[in-house]
Amino acid sequence: MLAYRGPEPSPTTFAPGRGTQPGYAAASGSVIVCADRVHETRFSTAGMTGRGLHSGVCVPIGSEAVWGVLTAHSRRSREYADRDLTFLRSVTAVLSAAIRRIEAEAALVHQSLHDPLTGLPNRALARRRLDEALDAAPRGGTRLALLLVDLDDFKVVNDSLGHAGGDDALIVLARHLRSAVRPGDTVARLGGDEFVVVCEHVAGAAEALAIAARITGSLADLNRAESLDWPISASIGVALSDAECTREELVRRADSAMYRAKAAGAGGYALYDGTF
Template identity: 90%
Template sequence: MQDGRFAAEGVSMESLPDSRMLLAVLEHSPALVFVSEFVSGRIVYVNPAGVGVLGFGDAVHAYSRTTAELFTDVGLVQARDVESALADRGEWTGLTEFRHFVTGEPIPMLISTFVLEYTETGPSVIGSIAQDRRGAEGDEQRLQRALGESAYRAREQQAIADLSQLAVGGDLDELLTAAAGAAAALMGVHCSSIARVADDDELTVLAYRGPEPGPKTFAPGPGSQPGYAAADGSVVVCTDRVHETRFSTVGMSGRGLESGVCVPIGSDAVWGVLTAHSLRPREYTDRDLNFLRSVTAVLSAAIRRIEAEAALVHQSLHDPLTGLPNRTLVRRRLDEALDAVPRGGPRVALLLVDLDDFKTVNDSLGHAVGDDALIVLARHLRSAVRPGDTVARLGGDEFVVVCEHVAGAAEAVAIAARIAGSFADLNRARSLEWPISASIGVALSDPECTREELVRRADSAMYRAKAAGAGGYALYDDTFQGGGRA
C-alpha cells in the first residue's frame, strides 16, 4: 500500500506487527474498511472496497471527508448512540445506512466500529469494518430492520412524552430549546430551529439546535421557507433547494442547506414555525412530517396555556378601563424602586394625581363620556412623563406616577409642572366642554422611607395643592413645602 493511503500523522500500517500481511488482507478484503479520528471524524484510511462502494473515485478524495458525511440522514440518527458506545465500551455493531457520493443512493450496511487508539481524554483513532447489505434482505436483516423501526418509534414517543411533560408546567424557553433538539436528533438533520412571527411578519429565532452561528431571523413571506410556511399556514417541504421556486432560498444557500421542512406552530393563528434542514437533498417521509406535527401540537398547546396564564396575570395587575398598572402592581413597583435606591444616590419620586371635580363631568355628561375622558387622560399622562416612569390608576379619578432615578426636588417638581401644563394643553387642543385639571402631590424618598410613608407624604402634598386651587401641584418636604400652578 502507498503511504498516501493514510492522512493522519502517527497512524501507519508499517508500524504494526506483520504489517505487509495485514495490509494485503485489508487491500483485498471485499468488506469496507476505514480508519478515522474520533473527535473530528476525519477519514485517514479507506481500502479499495470502500473507495468503490461509496463512489469516492480514489482514496485521496476520501481524506477530505468526515465519517458524518458517509451516512444518510437516517444513518445519522444513530450517531450519538455510536459515539456513546465507543466512549463507554470501545465498540459498536449494528445496521446503518451509508450513501453513494456520486448517485446519492442509500446503501444499507452492517458495520462494526471499534477504538484503535486511546489518549488521556478518551478514544482517539477509530477503526470500522462494514459489509454492503444490498441484495441480502434475509430473515435476520428484516428482523434487525423491524427492531430498528421499533426502537425509532420508541424514541419518537419518548421525545413527545418528554416535551409534553415540559409543556405542562415548564418554562417556554426551555420547552422550545428541547423541541428544537428533539427535531434535530430524531430526524437526523443538520439543524433545527423555532422562530416566532413578529408584528412585521419577520420571524425571530427563539431556539436553535445545530452548528453555530445559527440564524437570528427569517425573512417574511416568500423571502424564506419559514416565512412562506407562516404566511401560508401549512407544512412546506423543500426536497432540493436548486429546484425551489415558491420562495427565496438565498438564506438556505448561505448556510449550505439543500433541503428542509417547515411546520407552522399555533392553533387559531400562526404563532411561529418549527424548521428542520439538511445539508443534502432529501425526501421527507410521512413519518418525518407526522413527528414534526406532533412536536408542534405539543408546542401549540403549551403556548395556549402560557398565554392564557399571562393574560390572567395581566388582567389581575392592570386597570380594565385604561390598561394602566393597578394599585397592586404599582405597590410592587414602588417597593422594588425603593429597595434599589442607593444611599446618597438618586431618589424615588411619587406623584399623586387627583382629577379636580371629575364627579361633575360624570354627573353632567354621563359615565360613558367620563370613561372616554379617563382613557384619553391615561394615554396623555403616559406621554407627559419620562420614559421608564410608571403611570398607574389607583381607582376612580386618582392616578399615581412612580419616578425612579430622580436627582432631587427640582427634577420632581419639573415633572409635576409638565403634567399640570399638559392638562392645560389638552383642554385647549380638544376644546373640551368641561375642562379637566388635576391637583398633584409630590413626595421624594429618603433612606428610611417606606412605601406607606411615601404615599402618605404624596397624599398630604396633594391635598395641600388642591386647597390652593385646581390645577396646582405641591412638594412635600419636612422643612419646606413648595408648590405651583400650570
C-alpha cells in the first residue's frame, strides 16, 4: 500500500535478508527493534544512513506467510517502549485480517469463474469475455473469431480408461489449447469435453483458420511424440462475427461448423460460411 500526494513516486523495494532492517524482519518473521544504527550488527544500515534515519521498528505483516513489513523510523536514536510495539502489532493485526479477507474473497471469485479440473475460465467467464469482445470488435474495426473445440471420441476414452483417464485427456487438451493460441486469446471450458477459444482482433477467416490449424497440429505432434493410452484429437468449428452477430448466434455458427468438421473425420476443423 503506497500513499502519496502529487506525482506518483517510484516505491523502493527490498528483499528478505540482512540487506535492510525490513528485509531482516521479513526473513526472521519477528519484530526487529533498532535503537541506534551505529551499534547495529544484525543487518546492513546503509539504507537508514542514506535516509538520515537513526532508529526504527519493523513488524512483519501476516502470520503463516509474511506479506510485508510495517516500519516506523526516527531521525534520532531512541528506545521504543512496550506501548509503541503494542500499537504497531495492533496495526499489523488489522492489516493481516484485511489481507486475509481480500485473499479469501478473491479466491471465491476465482473459483466461481474457473473450471476446477483444468484451471481454465468456465462457461460464465467465457460468456463475459465473449460479450466484451463482441462489444469491442466494431470499435476496433476488426472481427472476432470463436473456435468451438470438442474432444473426439470422449465417451470411448472414458469407457476405455475410466473417468480418471478421461480427466487426464481433458487436462492435456486444455494445456495444448493454451500453448497453441495467441497470447491474448481466451481459452475456456464450457463443460464436459467442450472448449471454446475467443480470439479478438482477427483480420479474417485465414487468421482464424490458422489458429485452428495450430491447435490440431499441436495435438498431432503430441500423439507422435508421446506414448499415450489413447490418441487425443479434437474437432474444431470456427465462426467469425459480423456487425449484427450476437453471442448466441456466434456460438450456434461455431457449433454448426464443429459438427461439419466431425463429419469429415476426427482431428479436423471447419469454417462456418452460412451454407449449412
